[in-house]
Amino acid sequence: MRVSEEIEAAKPSRGFWSDAWQRYRRRPIGMLALGFVLFLTIVAIFAPAIAGTKPVVCSYKGTLYFPCLGYFNRSWESPIFTKDKFRGTYPKNLKQKDPESWAVWPLVFQDPYRRVRENEWPGRRENPSRDEGHPNRWNLFGTDQYGVDIFAKMVHGTTIALLVGFVSMGLAGSIGVLVGALGGYFGGWVDMITSRLTEIVMCIPTLVLILALIAVVEKPTIWKTMAIIGATGWTGIARLTRAEFLRLRQTEFVMAARATGAGSLRIMFRHILPNALAPVLVPITFGIASAILVEGSLSFLGFGPPPPTASWGSVLNSARSNLQLWWLVVFPGAGIFLTVLAYNLVGEGLQEATDPRLREAKK
């Protein structure tokens, strides 16, 4: 045996996940979708640096500040700017109050929450309002009836769209896995209770349940909306997890684990769950897509987070009464559609890469 062959033989065989990744990589559409999700993530993280009216970095009276962080959280914007009466308009005030100052500006000088006024940026005209806001040089995606830039809203809405997907499905996934694992592992009366619970939640129409919950929660915020979407979307995951646990608890490796004296919790989450994860991950990915859809439809119905939050659905909502402003429909509509499509395609790819039955079929 040659040395290279010996090394080849000594290498551990590929694990399940790296095997799945190899399979996933072969699908160009799946990779494209994954690339799009990554692109959205980058846009979401750097949103204030892409579109905004607050400098990314500025030197003011000898100190460095990052006012753009104020878009993520009000309190991250240094209080000195409130004290010096900037009132949100930076370009002029910076030069007036400290001629020595310098600043790095976002790529597009537009604000997702307010109309940009005339000469706010030297030589720039005021944002058009009402029905005159066709997409133009300064407003790439047009403006809404109040003169707020749609491109800026879209960029900042990306953060919300992605957060909705991850936070609500994180919650739904945890509840679903927990409920399903308990029912599937213990069986008997525990299974009876968890299965009934799942059935009850499934029987109530989701959108109605969500609307009622939103009405109960006074002062909805985007976080509460996410929590509600998550708290109502776990039933499918619970059923799947339960089925996987029912199947796996009878296998030899679980018996072996029990024989070595492992406790129930350890068996459930250290031994069974990793083996049940792949089939459960697929509905979670599809769930992210549907969570984004649900948030969009809630904002569209006017039940979403209150106005200052820039979400894609709320732009669509403002288009409902202004159908002539087609750009209020096309851009956010395309945003929601492409994001949902991308997550669905990732889910599909994941399913084909991890499901052994589908793998057999391809041979």
Place this chain on the structure above:
Amino acid sequence: MITYLLRRILLGLVTLVVITLMVYGLARSMPGNPLTVQLGESDPSRKLNPEDQQRMLEIYGLDKPWPVGYVQWISKVIQGDLGRSITRKQPVTQLIGERIGPTVLISGTALFLTWFLAIPLGLYASARGGRIDERFTGLVLYALYSFPTFVAALFLQIIFAVWLRDTHWELPLFGMSDLSSDAPFFARCRDVAWHAILPITCQTYVVLAYNSRFIKANLEEVVRQDFIRTARAKGAGPWRVLVHHAFRNTLIPLVTLLGLSLPALVGGSVIIEQIFTWPGMGRLFFESIRERDYPTIMGLTLMFSVLTLAGQLLADLLYSIVDPRVNVE
């Protein structure tokens, strides 16, 4: 068979009680009550003074804590009385009766269209699996499946009601009818049909995309089995194998899907009815939540859950008809 049915029905009744209890508690915990929400919004000067309000609450039985209210509600339901809507001053059953027709007009047509188109599409997709034309239709269907209905509805409204205004292709933006009730019958039918085209399109396309993919996936699974090879070996033609041998064996999941779509048939879609201001059940549900109209919320919840449970039971019973090997007991 009888014992099985009895057990399922008893279990279903318990589920129903828990569901209605939950929804009633939820509805009563929503801030405000039917009186404050309704009057306060329309005209602040018409707000009731506290004594009147207290008196009205007593009339409607809303002055007691909600578990008491729930017991009162359910004991009336057992006697076959769903109560009266507080904000609409109408029996709930009558209200549902008025709204159910328009909803079934939309969802029934949509349901028929989806199955009528989805089965041939699914068969076509698996017959020509992997060819260039199939991959193209597959991609289009997949894209349609991810296309949000509310965006599609807005697009259709822009195209047919704004861009094509004053042409032959113009379609009405919303509502169900423009004509008064004394117009000739056929003119009114045509008018309603005209109004229904856009909502039906919206409700059809998503389900169609989903169902045809579902049919295709099931067919692909069956086609791999041994008896299909046998059928091919004995000389059955490709279409006969597909329709006669393969498709008949995919009926079980299809029947489940059909059973699960029963509540949506009567329940309608909140979003589509809201966009097109279609006077159906989904819109009624939406409005009753906003108006805190507890009897209507509860009546609709009860109907939805009964239909969901009935759909599940029906699907289970149909199994044994579709596939004699399945024994419900």
